[in-house]
Amino acid sequence: MTTRSHSLPFAQPNFRLFLQALIWVGTAFGIGLLATTWPAVPRDFPEAWNLGLRDPLDAFQRWVVANRASHPVFAFGFTPLSSWIDHALRFFEQALLRPGWPALLLLFALLGYLAAGVRLSLFCAGSLLLAGLFGLWEPTMQTLALMLATLLLAILIGVPLGMAAAASDRLDRLMRPVLDAMQTIPAFVYLVPVMLLFGIARVPAVIATLIYALPPMIRLTNLGIRQSNQAAVEAAQSFGATRWQILRGVQLPLALPSILMGVNQTIMMALGMVVIAAMIGAGGLGREVLIALQRLNVGRALEAGLIIVCVAMLLDRLSAALTRIDFAAPAGTQRQDLLSGWVAGAVAARLSTERAYYFQAYGRLINATLLFLAFLLLDALIFQFGNFPETWRLGLREPANAVVIWARDNLYFVTGPLSDGIVIYLLNPSRDLLLNHLPWPAIILAVAALAYTSGGLRLALGSATGMALIGLLGMWTPAMETLSQVILMVLLTVAIAVPLGLLAAQSPRFSAVLRPILDLLQTIPAFVYLVPVIMLFNIGRVPGLIAAVLYALPPGIRLIQLGIETVPSVTVEAAESFGSSRWQTLIKVQIPQALPSIMLAINQIIVMVLAMVIIAGLVGGAGLGIEAVRGLARSETGRGIEAGLAIMILAIILDRITQAWAKSKP
Amino acid sequence: MNRITPNMMPPKIVCRDVWKIFGRAPRRIFKALASESMQHESMEGHIIAVRGVSFEVRTGETFVVMGLSGSGKSTLIRCISRITEPTHGEILVDGQDVLRMRPLELRELRRKRVSMVFQHFGLFPHRRVIDNVAYGLEVRGVPRPKRRERATEVLALVGLEGWEYHFPRQLSGGMQQRVGLARALAVDPDILLFDEPFSALDPLIRHDMQGELQRLQATLQKTSIFITHDFTEALKLGDKIAVMRHGQIVQVGTPQELVINPINDYVGAFVRDAPRGRVLTAQAVMVSCPLTPTSTDRPTISAQTYLDDLLPLMAAYGDPVAVTDDDGLTIGHVDRAGVLKALIRE
Ligand SMILES: Nc1ncnc2c1ncn2[C@@H]1O[C@H](COP(=O)(O)OP(=O)(O)OP(=O)(O)O)[C@@H](O)[C@H]1O
Numbered sequence A: 001m002t003t004r005s006h007s008l009p010f011a012q013p014n015f016r017l018f019l020q021a022l023i024w025v026g027t028a029f030g031i032g033l034l035a036t037t038w039p040a041v042p043r044d045f046p047e048a049w050n051l052g053l054r055d056p057l058d059a060f061q062r063w064v065v066a067n068r069a070s071h072p073v074f075a076f077g078f079t080p081l082s083s084w085i086d087h088a089l090r091f092f093e094q095a096l097l098r099p100g101w102p103a104l105l106l107l108f109a110l111l112g113y114l115a116a117g118v119r120l121s122l123f124c125a126g127s128l129l130l131a132g133l134f135g136l137w138e139p140t141m142q143t144l145a146l147m148l149a150t151l152l153l154a155i156l157i158g159v160p161l162g163m164a165a166a167a168s169d170r171l172d173r174l175m176r177p178v179l180d181a182m183q184t185i186p187a188f189v190y191l192v193p194v195m196l197l198f199g200i201a202r203v204p205a206v207i208a209t210l211i212y213a214l215p216p217m218i219r220l221t222n223l224g225i226r227q228s229n230q231a232a233v234e235a236a237q238s239f240g241a242t243r244w245q246i247l248r249g250v251q252l253p254l255a256l257p258s259i260l261m262g263v264n265q266t267i268m269m270a271l272g273m274v275v276i277a278a279m280i281g282a283g284g285l286g287r288e289v290l291i292a293l294q295r296l297n298v299g300r301a302l303e304a305g306l307i308i309v310c311v312a313m314l315l316d317r318l319s320a321a322l323t324r325i326d327f328a329a330p331a332g333t334q335r336q337d338l339l340s341g342w343v344a345g346a347v348a349a350r351l352s353t354e355r356a357y358y359f360q361a362y363g364r365l366i367n368a369t370l371l372f373l374a375f376l377l378l379d380a381l382i383f384q385f386g387n388f389p390e391t392w393r394l395g396l397r398e399p400a401n402a403v404v405i406w407a408r409d410n411l412y413f414v415t416g417p418l419s420d421g422i423v424i425y426l427l428n429p430s431r432d433l434l435l436n437h438l439p440w441p442a443i444i445l446a447v448a449a450l451a452y453t454s455g456g457l458r459l460a461l462g463s464a465t466g467m468a469l470i471g472l473l474g475m476w477t478p479a480m481e482t483l484s485q486v487i488l489m490v491l492l493t494v495a496i497a498v499p500l501g502l503l504a505a506q507s508p509r510f511s512a513v514l515r516p517i518l519d520l521l522q523t524i525p526a527f528v529y530l531v532p533v534i535m536l537f538n539i540g541r542v543p544g545l546i547a548a549v550l551y552a553l554p555p556g557i558r559l560i561q562l563g564i565e566t567v568p569s570v571t572v573e574a575a576e577s578f579g580s581s582r583w584q585t586l587i588k589v590q591i592p593q594a595l596p597s598i599m600l601a602i603n604q605i606i607v608m609v610l611a612m613v614i615i616a617g618l619v620g621g622a623g624l625g626i627e628a629v630r631g632l633a634r635s636e637t638g639r640g641i642e643a644g645l646a647i648m649i650l651a652i653i654l655d656r657i658t659q660a661w662a663k664s665k666p
Numbered sequence B: 001m002n003r004i005t006p007n008m009m010p011p012k013i014v015c016r017d018v019w020k021i022f023g024r025a026p027r028r029i030f031k032a033l034a035s036e037s038m039q040h041e042s043m044e045g046h047i048i049a050v051r052g053v054s055f056e057v058r059t060g061e062t063f064v065v066m067g068l069s070g071s072g073k074s075t076l077i078r079c080i081s082r083i084t085e086p087t088h089g090e091i092l093v094d095g096q097d098v099l100r101m102r103p104l105e106l107r108e109l110r111r112k113r114v115s116m117v118f119q120h121f122g123l124f125p126h127r128r129v130i131d132n133v134a135y136g137l138e139v140r141g142v143p144r145p146k147r148r149e150r151a152t153e154v155l156a157l158v159g160l161e162g163w164e165y166h167f168p169r170q171l172s173g174g175m176q177q178r179v180g181l182a183r184a185l186a187v188d189p190d191i192l193l194f195d196e197p198f199s200a201l202d203p204l205i206r207h208d209m210q211g212e213l214q215r216l217q218a219t220l221q222k223t224s225i226f227i228t229h230d231f232t233e234a235l236k237l238g239d240k241i242a243v244m245r246h247g248q249i250v251q252v253g254t255p256q257e258l259v260i261n262p263i264n265d266y267v268g269a270f271v272r273d274a275p276r277g278r279v280l281t282a283q284a285v286m287v288s289c290p291l292t293p294t295s296t297d298r299p300t301i302s303a304q305t306y307l308d309d310l311l312p313l314m315a316a317y318g319d320p321v322a323v324t325d326d327d328g329l330t331i332g333h334v335d336r337a338g339v340l341k342a343l344i345r346e
């Protein structure tokens, strides 16, 4: 819809509509024709056309394994890099595990107190205590160490890259799609290559987490610098400051709040990878969840999941407090509390105003540090606390397991038929449609038509090529299996999210009830609720479907609610002033205006469902997920990479089509 | 500030035919404009912010640039130290062409010879007042104790003793602009560029700051270019005033010249509210006569007396009053009718 459309007869709205209808009728006809005339038996992509990447990839893997020690790329590139990262990880782990548990409780209590006061302090200490009581002290520390190592790398890499992107528009444009891809592509795609290249101990896990968590660090550094007060930058220029002087002395300090926001986001994203990273040896809490998943131990999964949630909240609050620090706080306006005064206060009182400033501004921090060091000294010399006492245990396992087992045994009259119904009436027919009823060219045609109507010719060509590529990779059958599940899950999620979102937007009460539930669903790793779902519905495709819906629901509901709520109240009031009923207002005013954000919600749902479908492969979900996981587990590198590529292509196609769709609606 | 000498001094800043075009391909547009092959409508989204501006500023002179919003004042002043890169023209500072300077020379120019004061202060919010003021020296590589010493000195000069270790946002607007001024003065430049430094201040504080600047200027004698919207301000501070419109200078002259003889309505609108009694001098309204020795029994006034100062005299002694030149010779007379006519704006 260009601005010149009015002058061209064939681009007039009516004509466009007609053209679209024509395309759809043509497509439908083409599909019908293909479906009836195509030979019945080989309806999936011809195996003979397989590009045959698997063998060379496998050969490459063997070569890597054989040459890891000797080849210069490894000996001077990946191997030293890996060992540095490993050192950093070990360092953080030692730092967290050596001091003995009470010291760590004190450390986190102090951090919480410094950041936000008594409540956060109690929450921080309480979380660690709970971890200890659950017997998860060591895994928790391992996870924290992994987060710290990832964060360190993210800062070391992300800040300079962000600075570079801020300095050069060209680099910025180049980097943007890469960063987008890093966030949309399901992590499974890069697990295999990362393992291959960085195969030392837990390093691949750090790298995989980093790939996912790095983009916000780069983006927010870039943004912070670009948005830094232009007047100050110009003033610096006018004094003849060099570019580097401006960057270091003016732009970076001014971008600090934004960079710290990046730290916060990076931590949160990294926490989202805890379980997946555990699949390639990250250990820690993620490993606990995976073990619980394998043994179908609900209690164990729940405990680990709870601690992950606590750690997430704790790190979120602590790092968010960082962004609120006012480095330019005037002297004398610092908070006065239990940590003020003391040593720093006494020192400040003896100094000249110029020097005393630092002791005033950072007094609480100085006091807290001294307190902590004093405790460490006492611990080392006298108490020697060491590990969290084994005898202190608090278990959620037995009660949680008991509840789920009771539910499994007694609710079967519901879960059984439900599960069967989903398989018979939903999963099987949709799979049959894509794998048996429609021959592969018909499917490519349908995808291309969809892409064309939402984003135009280029997207259509791109999507068709992508689909064909999946076939050429030899992943057609699992991809169609996955696609059929994705379509179904998206439909189900939308069917639930739209009414709930609308309701939440209409009723503040309902919204208030819903919010904590959504929060919880969003912070608990999906793997955790996969466990009870599997117990209730048995291994197979159904638990994956349910888990995916649960996983994608919260952002879906939120975006829809937000969309409706952000419709300007003036418009709503205007509609009401004409006497339209609440229902009429909703249908005629609010929903149409909220359409773009509803489309965005659907886009988000698709991305999340796809991520989950892969995970569902772990529990018998079939499709690409299971291929990818096999690639990991049996170290069939070629197969893993093929499946990964197919997932990536599918993810990109679905994401682009829905995004174009969301954008094309005014 | 009608100081005497300026005309004897060599020009400190010379601008010749300076152009600045914003957009994707400014050079091409400039060439097209030069060959007059281009219509104004087809500038392809380019904006001509400054078009062919020429002027001279002499050492110690304050050159004021006025004009409506968007007339290109900021762009012009920023071209002088190449914060904005001019599209075409010649800018000489002490006879050196700024536009030909290599990056290193340009940096030296900005570090030592030209400083700028900004409309919205452009202070560094994360640095203390003292480090804001010391910035120019810091960039030059002056060691910390030394630059802080100098900063303290300059802060005292602008009346900000005791505020050294505060942060800018703890200061009022007027105080912040004093910091901006101190920051520019700290490097002891020959040339000061002011881009509407007082526009963001409320009238009372603006008045104070103008006085402050007048006082400083009287002792420091810097060459300055000063941008303002406000004719009263221009009068107070300017030796010469240029009025800009659509990127061009419409008229340049002393305040008096502009008031007596605005070249068009645009300039007329600027000077309309001028306090004529503070601008016009006896010389401008007198009826000339052949040079004669001055009689001693009646009061006389010098040719540079402002009408405002003349009125009480005339009220006391009646007219006409003899006007004398610097040597005490009578060069003409003023009478009530003439003065009143001059005070009433046409
Ligand atoms: N960086 C830029 N890019 C494009 N156009 C610009 C840029 N800077 C200024 N302009 C344009 O140049 C013209 C002159 O702007 P300038 O800022 O010099 O005006 P001004 O006289 O200082 O106005 P004001 O009194 O509002 O400060 C305006 O039309 C403005 O939109």
Ligand SMILES: [Mg+2]
Residues within 6 Å of the ligand: B073, B074, B075, B195, B196
């Ligand atoms: Mg301006």
